[in-house]
Amino acid sequence: MEPTPSLDEIENILLHAIPGMLPQASGPITPDSDLQSLGLDSLVLLELIIFIEKKFGISLLDAPLNHQDLENIRSLSRHITRLLQA
Amino acid sequence: MNLSLPFSRNRRYLTGLDWLIGVLDCMTRQATGAGNSSQVILELEGRLDADQFRDALAGFTANFPALSGYPSRDGFNLAPFWKMNGRAVAPPCALTTLNGDNAGEESVALLGRFVNTPFSTRREHLAFHLVHAGASRSFLGMTFDHLLFDARGAELFLAEFNAWVNEPRPFSTALTRPVREPYLSCWKEKFLAGRSVNRALRNLASIKAGSFPIPEAAAGRRAFRYQFQQLNESESRAVTESAYATGGHLMRLPYLLALAVEAVDQVFSGRGLAPEHYVIPVSIDRRAARADSQSIFFNQFSFLHFVVSREALASRERLVKTMVSQMYDQTKSRLPEDFEKTMMLIRILPVGILASITRHLFGGNFGTFIFSCLGESAYRSPLFMGCPVTNLLHTPRVSTPPGIGVFVNEFGGRMNVTTAYLEGVLDDAEAAGISARFQPASRKPPGV
Numbered sequence: 001m002e003p004t005p006s007l008d009e010i011e012n013i014l015l016h017a018i019p020g021m022l023p024q025a026s027g028p029i030t031p032d033s034d035l036q037s038l039g040l041d042s043l044v045l046l047e048l049i050i051f052i053e054k055k056f057g058i059s060l061l062d063a064p065l066n067h068q069d070l071e072n073i074r075s076l077s078r079h080i081t082r083l084l085q086a
Numbered sequence: 087m088n089l090s091l092p093f094s095r096n097r098r099y100l101t102g103l104d105w106l107i108g109v110l111d112c113m114t115r116q117a118t119g120a121g122n123s124s125q126v127i128l129e130l131e132g133r134l135d136a137d138q139f140r141d142a143l144a145g146f147t148a149n150f151p152a153l154s155g156y157p158s159r160d161g162f163n164l165a166p167f168w169k170m171n172g173r174a175v176a177p178p179c180a181l182t183t184l185n186g187d188n189a190g191e192e193s194v195a196l197l198g199r200f201v202n203t204p205f206s207t208r209r210e211h212l213a214f215h216l217v218h219a220g221a222s223r224s225f226l227g228m229t230f231d232h233l234l235f236d237a238r239g240a241e242l243f244l245a246e247f248n249a250w251v252n253e254p255r256p257f258s259t260a261l262t263r264p265v266r267e268p269y270l271s272c273w274k275e276k277f278l279a280g281r282s283v284n285r286a287l288r289n290l291a292s293i294k295a296g297s298f299p300i301p302e303a304a305a306g307r308r309a310f311r312y313q314f315q316q317l318n319e320s321e322s323r324a325v326t327e328s329a330y331a332t333g334g335h336l337m338r339l340p341y342l343l344a345l346a347v348e349a350v351d352q353v354f355s356g357r358g359l360a361p362e363h364y365v366i367p368v369s370i371d372r373r374a375a376r377a378d379s380q381s382i383f384f385n386q387f388s389f390l391h392f393v394v395s396r397e398a399l400a401s402r403e404r405l406v407k408t409m410v411s412q413m414y415d416q417t418k419s420r421l422p423e424d425f426e427k428t429m430m431l432i433r434i435l436p437v438g439i440l441a442s443i444t445r446h447l448f449g450g451n452f453g454t455f456i457f458s459c460l461g462e463s464a465y466r467s468p469l470f471m472g473c474p475v476t477n478l479l480h481t482p483r484v485s486t487p488p489g490i491g492v493f494v495n496e497f498g499g500r501m502n503v504t505t506a507y508l509e510g511v512l513d514d515a516e517a518a519g520i521s522a523r524f525q526p527a528s529r530k531p532p533g534v
Contacts, residue, residue, distance in 0.1 A: 041461060042339045043370060046417045066332040074142055 005056070006086050010077040013055060016054040018073060021047050040070065058083045097167040098152065099268040102429020103385045105166060107232050108157065108437040109444060109486035116441070117300060117486040118305035118508060124482035125201040125229045126240045127194065128465075130473040134224040136181040136216050138432050139471060142251050144176035149262050152234065152383050153177070154209045164434050165268040168233075168384070179214035180274075189219035194314070194479070197227035201481050202309040224473060234383060237480055237495075241464040242382045248470050264383045269363065276431050279424035283440050286421060290391055291448050296361025298454075299388075300489050301510035310483045315503040315521035322501040324526040333406040339459045340409030342524070343368060343374060344402060346457055346492040347394050349523035350394055353516045364394040365453040369424060371460070388422035391453075401497060456484055456491040463497045482506055492520060 005013070011031050021030050022038045029038065032043045039047075058080070069079040100108075110121040147153055153174040159166050183531060184192050200215045211231035218224055218358045230240050246261075301308065305498035317325065329341030347364055354361060373381055390413060398408040416422065432440060433467075444452075463478045476495050481504060487510035503524040505517045512520075 032473070036336070040336065042337050042413070045336045049414070050418050059253050063409075066335050067330075070335055 007077055010056075010080050011073055013081075014073045014077060017051055017055075018048065029073070031077070032072050035070055035072055035076075035083050045070070052080060056080055056084060088358050090315075090505045095263060095376050096151075096170050098170060098264050098384065099165050099167045099266045100157065100433065101266070101269075101385065102431065102433055103169075103387065103426060104233065105431050105433045105437070105440075107385050108166075109440045111233065112437040112441045113319045114483065114486045117308075117489070118483070119298050120202055120483065122483055122485050123136070123201060123205070123229055124235075124237060124480065125195055125197065125227050125274075126230055126237070126244065127228075127479040127481060128226045128244065128475055129477040130224040130226065130470055131476055131478070132224065132473045133218055134216060134226060134471060134473050136179065137439075139214075139216065139226075140176070140179050142471065143179060143247070145254075146247050146250050147174050147176050147212075147312060149257050151262070152264060153210075153212055154172070155234075156208050157233065158321050160268065163268055163270055164435050165270065167253065167268070170263060172366070174232075177210070177212040177214055179216060181216045181218070183218045183222055188531040190225075193219040193223075193225040194312075196223060197314045198481055199309065200227055201229050201483060203229075226470070232385070232482075235385055236369075236371075237383045237458070237460055237482065237493075238373065238464055239382045239384070239386065241478070244470070245465045245467065247383065247464075258280070261382065262373050264381075269290050272427075274519040276427045279427035279429055282419070282421070283428040286391070287447070290365055290393070290453075291307040291459060293363050293365055293393060294361075294391075295363050295365035295451060296454050297451050297488055298490060298511045299350055300487050300508065310481075310506055311506075311507055311514065311517065312481050313514065314479065315524050316334055316477065317501040317503070317525065319499050322496065322499060325501060325524065328526070329406075332403055332470055333410050337406070339368075340413055341406050342459050342494050343392065344405040345523050346520070347405065348399070348402070349492075349520040350455055350490075351399055352519065352523070353512065356516065360396065361454075366392045366394070366455060366457050367453050368392060369456070370455045372422065372426070372495045387467070388425050390416050390422060426534050452485070452487045455488055458493050459492070460493070460495040461498075463495060465497075477502065480504060484508070494524070 015029065021044050022029070022040065052058065052060055058062065063083070065079065068077055101456055108124060114122045117477055141365040151172060151174050152168060155168045155170040157166055158169045170436055182196060196217055205211060205213065210409045211234040213229045215227040215229070216224060228240060230245065235243060329335065329338040333341050343366065347366065350364065369387045370390055371386065372388050373386045392409060392412050394405065394408065398405050460480070465475070465478055468475060477500070478495070480493055480495055482491060482493065483504050488507055489511045492504065493504045496502070503521045503526070505520040507517050
């Protein structure tokens, strides 16, 4: 069984994946960039959810993400860590 | 192996979706006498100077040969392309002056009529209409051929024009000559995508979806009409909050689609009908997926298809959850991407033949209505040639059948809902009822 990734590793994975999903992200995205102002909408969110489900083997559709979870990559990584540890 | 052969810089090979738009254009022309064109309207404070605008437009459009192009077909590989020869001719711009207390409403109604006027030649794809409404308001309508732009592309074109007027500059060749190779490769991938799309479309075709009868064209011509609902900032915020509370954070598209389905269901109920299913094709912008958010010309969208059963209409919450779940399933199975790839395969057939095949496959029923949620406008400047922009509206002619569409766009945090319908498909009160459903004060759960 693969070891649970650390918070830093999750942040890194998302930092590489998310820029390709966001249309208005012209500059570099940091762990603190506001995802919604970069164009995160329902369609991109579903793509992101599917990516996270595949990558980390957790289900997010039944445990919906709230505003705080989706603020930026750091908060999303924390949420994923919590789900992985549950 | 991805083989790329050299091709002329005067050609922009059309994608399968561009070709699909051509098919829808052909079907709409046969049913209504005019094609699948659309219009974006800028509502301005002050009087936009018509002569100044025409001069600037002539200077700007001369940079874009694509504007006077036309579809053609490669004799060697049979792929259709957009021929871009020579300088673009400046699009026409008519001026109308209206006075009186209702000049604003009359202006929008007038522009709604302009969009129904067919383009005069095969090389004309753009026409402007400026309306001076009293002394202090103007409405600028840009009617465009859907083969040349999609709605987001039209907004980006106006934004580019305004930026150029403020600071004239040379354009990059990538912008002025949007060439594209024919993509005659990856056949296996396209055929596999085609298999999954074929399965999905056959499933859809087997559903007997509620639809409105299309009236026989009167002397070959029928016009589209429009009913608008403009929400202010706080109303728009209230709708967004309800969407997030019902469907989950950011789930605005499924919520707005649910409102549209409820509203259309009410129209059916008003006619004493209760169809078992509704099928709704929803166009989605694919610029993000191509990492090409500024692409102006041609069509950059794909489709999701939603099926709503009567049971799902039992409560709004259930309806929204159904929408979210179907959106999730289609995104996961990569249906929008597969749809794009599959459409590349159909380009070999002429649009007239494809229109007949499509009609045969779906038995003339192409869903209940078309829905699109454009989100915040790509036209971001508060000014247009010095005039403050107060709103931006879209008045599309909807592909027919189904001849009815519900469109949501946003400008400056304010939502606009437009119900577009072919004359005779709905009456004005029914269409106004659909748009009004989005007003928070009049939002009611089904059955109330």
